[in-house]
Amino acid sequence: MATNGHHNHNHQLHHHPRRHVAVCAFPFGTHAAPLLLLVKRLAAAAPDVRFSFLNTTKSNSLLFKAINVSGFPNIVPCSIMPDDHDKGDGGHHHLKAIGVFLQAAPDGVRRGVAEIEAAVGVAVSCLITDAFLWFCGEIADKKGVPWVPLWTASSASLSVHVHTDDLRNKFGTHHNSGTCHEKIADCIPGMSNVRISDLPLGVVFGDLDSPFSKMLHNMGLVLPKASAVVINSFEELLPAITRDLKSKMRCLLNVGPFALTSPPQVESDQFGCLEWMDQHKVGSVAYISFGTVATPSKEEIIALAESLEATGVPFIWSLKDSAKAQLPLSFMKRIESNKTCGMVISWAPQLKLLAHPSMGVFITHCGWNSIMESIVNGVPLICRPILGDQVLNQRLIESVLKFGTGIEGGTITKSGTMKALHQVLSSHEGKQMRSNVKVLKELAEQGIRSGSTSNENFKVLIELVTGPTNGRVVENKKSEW
Ligand SMILES: O=c1ccn([C@@H]2O[C@H](COP(=O)(O)OP(=O)(O)O[C@H]3O[C@H](CO)[C@@H](O)[C@H](O)[C@H]3O)[C@@H](O)[C@H]2O)c(=O)[nH]1
Numbered sequence: 001m002a003t004n005g006h007h008n009h010n011h012q013l014h015h016h017p018r019r020h021v022a023v024c025a026f027p028f029g030t031h032a033a034p035l036l037l038l039v040k041r042l043a044a045a046a047p048d049v050r051f052s053f054l055n056t057t058k059s060n061s062l063l064f065k066a067i068n069v070s071g072f073p074n075i076v077p078c079s080i081m082p083d084d085h086d087k088g089d090g091g092h093h094h095l096k097a098i099g100v101f102l103q104a105a106p107d108g109v110r111r112g113v114a115e116i117e118a119a120v121g122v123a124v125s126c127l128i129t130d131a132f133l134w135f136c137g138e139i140a141d142k143k144g145v146p147w148v149p150l151w152t153a154s155s156a157s158l159s160v161h162v163h164t165d166d167l168r169n170k171f172g173t174h175h176n177s178g179t180c181h182e183k184i185a186d187c188i189p190g191m192s193n194v195r196i197s198d199l200p201l202g203v204v205f206g207d208l209d210s211p212f213s214k215m216l217h218n219m220g221l222v223l224p225k226a227s228a229v230v231i232n233s234f235e236e237l238l239p240a241i242t243r244d245l246k247s248k249m250r251c252l253l254n255v256g257p258f259a260l261t262s263p264p265q266v267e268s269d270q271f272g273c274l275e276w277m278d279q280h281k282v283g284s285v286a287y288i289s290f291g292t293v294a295t296p297s298k299e300e301i302i303a304l305a306e307s308l309e310a311t312g313v314p315f316i317w318s319l320k321d322s323a324k325a326q327l328p329l330s331f332m333k334r335i336e337s338n339k340t341c342g343m344v345i346s347w348a349p350q351l352k353l354l355a356h357p358s359m360g361v362f363i364t365h366c367g368w369n370s371i372m373e374s375i376v377n378g379v380p381l382i383c384r385p386i387l388g389d390q391v392l393n394q395r396l397i398e399s400v401l402k403f404g405t406g407i408e409g410g411t412i413t414k415s416g417t418m419k420a421l422h423q424v425l426s427s428h429e430g431k432q433m434r435s436n437v438k439v440l441k442e443l444a445e446q447g448i449r450s451g452s453t454s455n456e457n458f459k460v461l462i463e464l465v466t467g468p469t470n471g472r473v474v475e476n477k478k479s480e481w
Contacts, residue, residue: 016121017050019122022113022124022126024055024128024133027056028098032059038258038262042466043074043075046074050120053077054109055079067264102132124145127139127146128148130150132219137223150232154396155245156389159190160220161203161223162223175205182197184196185198185199190240193399202216226250228460228461229249234448235457236453237375237401257376261454267352268349269352274353278358285358285360286361286421287350289362290364290386295319308331310418311418321346324344361382361424362379362380363417366397379437380403380404380424381397381405382405383404383406383407384406406420
């Protein structure tokens with residue numbers, strides 16, 4: 001394992017920090033970014049506490065370029081986790097790389113923590129980690145310090161993992177979702193609209209023995225024992241699920257949406273998207289992104305391009321260069337000769353785009369960060385989930401929160417997408433979706449006002465992480481390690 005040159009040499013400030021918190025990231029997908037944003041918020045509240053950000057070299061170098069921590073000498077990137085071999089294609093390589101990382105991670109964390117303790121000369125007094133790193137609970141417990149995992153997705157998917165054994169007991173386990181897919185996951189409070197087929201792979205169907213499924217199962221078993229589980233959400237969004245999770249956890253802290261409470265400060269607009277948006281009518285533009293992990297098939301990319309061409313809906317499409325090559329030549333020629341019809345770019349300033357008045361609809365894979373960002377900006381969705389929690393997220397959006405629609409048949413076809421675009425942008429139903437998401441936006445904003453839930457939860461978190469707690473009992477239940 002390589003220690004890197006990232007160690008901070010600002011000895012004046014850090015020779016004797018009051019406390020030393022180890023933060024352990026999961027280096028795939030959009031997991032490390034929300035963790036660093038949370039740490040920034042904590043570091044601002046506790047400038048005399050040092051936060052050592054343990055991660056792989058590759059992830060840390062991308063992350064600390066994307067998120068500016070220059071005003072935070074107490075956040076120190078420590079690239080001492082086992083390095084990943086992420087090919088970033090969302091397929092087999094990605095899962096394999098995750099498996100390799102997960103296998104090496106427990107030792108990596110133990111050694112990493114010992115290294116930073118030796119380097120700083122102050123013992124670690126709290127472990128904040130991605131929830132996927134479930135084994136950190138035991139590491140923290142052995143050290144006698146709090147473990148504070150961050151769950152980066154929705155409370156609904158968290159609940160599914162916490163209730164995995166209940167689901168398996170009731171519905172059995174299956175090779176695929178075919179045999180039980182229309183059944184309702186009603187053994188989980190707040191899930192009366194969720195079908196078994198909406199659950200992530202590896203819970204009751206799929207490969208239950210893959211390293212990823214096992215990790216999620218183990219995580220669901222140990223999270224209730226964590227000192228506090230932190231979520232990028234707000235309690236009012238899914239109140240029944242929140243209530244149930246609170247009854248199962250020692251402490252559950254919704255401290256989001258991060259898009260409001262810890263927005264990233266640098267979002268460069270190198271392609272001039274915002275000026276382009278200025279030229280379009282209010283509520284008219286479609287923004288398209290499928291996140292950082294997976295991309296739809298070539299056929300779907302072509303069908304999406306055709307639907308945009310046929311409808312004439314102006315668009316900004318964030319698409320990796322490798323996938324851009326799959327777009328039809330005629331489509332590329334059209335957008336090159338007439339820039340106002342749309343742009344295809346490799347990375348968009350998503351939050352700023354969603355906040356722009358011209359934004360009309362977000363065609364999304366339903367990653368949780370994207371969903372929260374849509375809610376805080378009041379943007380309705382067209383959903384094309386691909387993996388993991390995304391199908392469940394689509395179900396919540398369509399049937400519970402009601403601010404978006406799927407595409408007929410579940411995959412992108414020209415006619416299905418044209419229909420969905422019409423529905424969201426031009427129909428009465430679309431109007432209703434827009435007004436529903438505005439209500440959620442308002443709830444999110446209320447949640448972060450002083451004295452409200454997310455804000456109060458953050459205060460509890462600060463006390464827990466930076467202590468001393470002045471006798472205040474933070475948890476609802478005693479530890480059962
Ligand atoms: O051009 C782009 C594309 C993406 N983003 C940002 O990238 C993030 C994407 O996050 P998300 O929507 O959550 O997608 P993934 O990166 O795919 O997220 C992974 O992690 C999420 C949180 O655990 C899960 O919900 C997803 O299923 C999983 O794929 C968001 O903050 C976007 O604002 C940009 O800024 N510009």
